[in-house]
Each structure stands twice: as C-alpha cells, then as structure tokens.
Amino acid sequence: MxxxxxxxxxxxxxxxxxxxxxxxxxxxxxxxxxxxxxxxxxxxxxxxxxxxxxxxDAATMLNDIATYRLDPERELPHTGDLRADLITWAREIVEHYRKPINAALLRSGSASAGEEETECLRNRRTEGLAIVGEPAALSADELIDGLIGPLVYRVIYLPWTLDDELPVRLVDKLLRA
Structure with missing residues (x-):
C-alpha cells in the first residue's frame, strides 16, 4: 500500500x-x-x-497577514544593475503598502512585535541580500537602515509621502553612503 x-x-x-x-x-x-x-x-x-x-496570538497573525502578498518566493529583480534592482524592489514595497489594508496590518503587527524580529523584516533582509548578491555590496543592516527602515517609517507615520520617486531618492542616498 x-x-x-x-x-x-x-x-x-x-x-x-x-x-x-x-x-x-x-x-x-x-x-x-x-x-x-x-x-x-x-x-x-x-x-x-x-x-x-x-x-x-493576534499580533503575530496580523504581522504575517500584512506581509503575505510580498511572497518571499517571488521573482526578485536581477538585471545586473544594483541601483535599478534596488529601486524596482523598493517600488514594489511602496506599492504594496500604499494599499490602506496592508499599511493598517503592518502598523498593528509592528506595534506589538516586541523584541523579536518580525517575519516581514526577515523576509526583506533575505530579499535585499539576494538582490545585492555576493560579494555583498551592502550589508543587511545597511539595506534595512537605509532603505526598508525609511519606507516602513513612512508607511506608519507619513503615508501621504509614499510617492513614486521615494525609492529613487532612498536608493541613491544609500549607494552614496
């Protein structure tokens, strides 16, 4: 059998x-x-x-649901142009969180995340390192601090500032640093 x-x-x-x-x-x-x-x-x-x-618990559920559409198995940009790839990736994140429901879920999940790294952060860290490749032009912390952190900050506190050029400005600033 x-x-x-x-x-x-x-x-x-x-x-x-x-x-x-x-x-x-x-x-x-x-x-x-x-x-x-x-x-x-x-x-x-x-x-x-x-x-x-x-x-x-509800906080963990909300955080997970907030990020599920940003499927960690999806195709990431890999054109060979680091700047273009990072801008494409950041724009995808901005578009995802421009949707009020996704932003609301991120806010609620992040507010009660405590001291543990959230699944959302782990996924973005993994994606970022996959985009920059080996040898890494940027560290995971540089990507989080220079790109993901400012995007999430704006989603939570300044959602009206999520314009189409924000990813370009953040990536250019990150790559100049």
Missing part, C-alpha cells in the same frame, strides 16, 4: 485563504486593534484552535 499523496494547497490552503480574507475584512470594518483570533475564526468559518495553532 502506498502512502497517500499530499495535494499542493488543499484544505489547509483554503483555510489559510479564508483566514486572510477574514482578517482583511475585520481590519477594514473595525480597525486592527479590535481584531481578535475568535472574531477571525468565526468570520473565516474555522475553529479558533486552527488560528492559534498557526499564529499563537
């Missing part, structure tokens, strides 16, 4: 999708600070233990 073949996605993917939609709807309706795991589970039509098992 052969082992059962696992379907890619399947029920767990459907559950995850329904949870993500539920979180987004609830944040739009009530604000991120009022989203709880029991509310999400009820809206998604799943048992709260399914949500707790994956995330543990």
């Amino acid at each position: 052969s082992a059962p073949v696992r379907r890619p996605g399947g029920r767990s993917a459907a559950v995850l999708t329904s949870i993500r939609y539920a979180v987004e709807e609830l944040v739009r309706e009530r604000g991120a600070e009022k989203v709880t795991i029991p509310l999400v589970a009820e809206r998604a039509g799943v048992n709260p233990t399914s949500v707790y098992r994956r995330w543990g």
Whole structure:
C-alpha cells in the first residue's frame, strides 16, 4: 500500500485563504486593534484552535497577514544593475503598502512585535541580500537602515509621502553612503 499523496494547497490552503480574507475584512470594518483570533475564526468559518495553532496570538497573525502578498518566493529583480534592482524592489514595497489594508496590518503587527524580529523584516533582509548578491555590496543592516527602515517609517507615520520617486531618492542616498 502506498502512502497517500499530499495535494499542493488543499484544505489547509483554503483555510489559510479564508483566514486572510477574514482578517482583511475585520481590519477594514473595525480597525486592527479590535481584531481578535475568535472574531477571525468565526468570520473565516474555522475553529479558533486552527488560528492559534498557526499564529499563537493576534499580533503575530496580523504581522504575517500584512506581509503575505510580498511572497518571499517571488521573482526578485536581477538585471545586473544594483541601483535599478534596488529601486524596482523598493517600488514594489511602496506599492504594496500604499494599499490602506496592508499599511493598517503592518502598523498593528509592528506595534506589538516586541523584541523579536518580525517575519516581514526577515523576509526583506533575505530579499535585499539576494538582490545585492555576493560579494555583498551592502550589508543587511545597511539595506534595512537605509532603505526598508525609511519606507516602513513612512508607511506608519507619513503615508501621504509614499510617492513614486521615494525609492529613487532612498536608493541613491544609500549607494552614496
């Protein structure tokens, strides 16, 4: 007798999708600070233990949901022109967080992140190092401090300043440093 073949996605993917939609709807309706795991589970039509098992708490869930569209497995820019690649990457991040729901989720997830590095930060660090390549022209900390930090700061505190030229200005400043 052969082992059962696992379907890619399947029920767990459907559950995850329904949870993500539920979180987004609830944040739009009530604000991120009022989203709880029991509310999400009820809206998604799943048992709260399914949500707790994956995330543990609402802050972790919100942070993860905020970043899921920036899939860490997606194709990253790799043209051989570091400046162009960093600008393309930063523009993708800006476009993602110009969407009010993504910004709201980032704000709520970041506010309660504590002292642990968030999944969002880990993913951006990994992506940045993949873009700069080996030998690294910039360190992960230089990328975070010079590019990601200012972008996230503006998403949280100055969202109206997320213009199309911001990535160009930040990348040029980073590369001059």
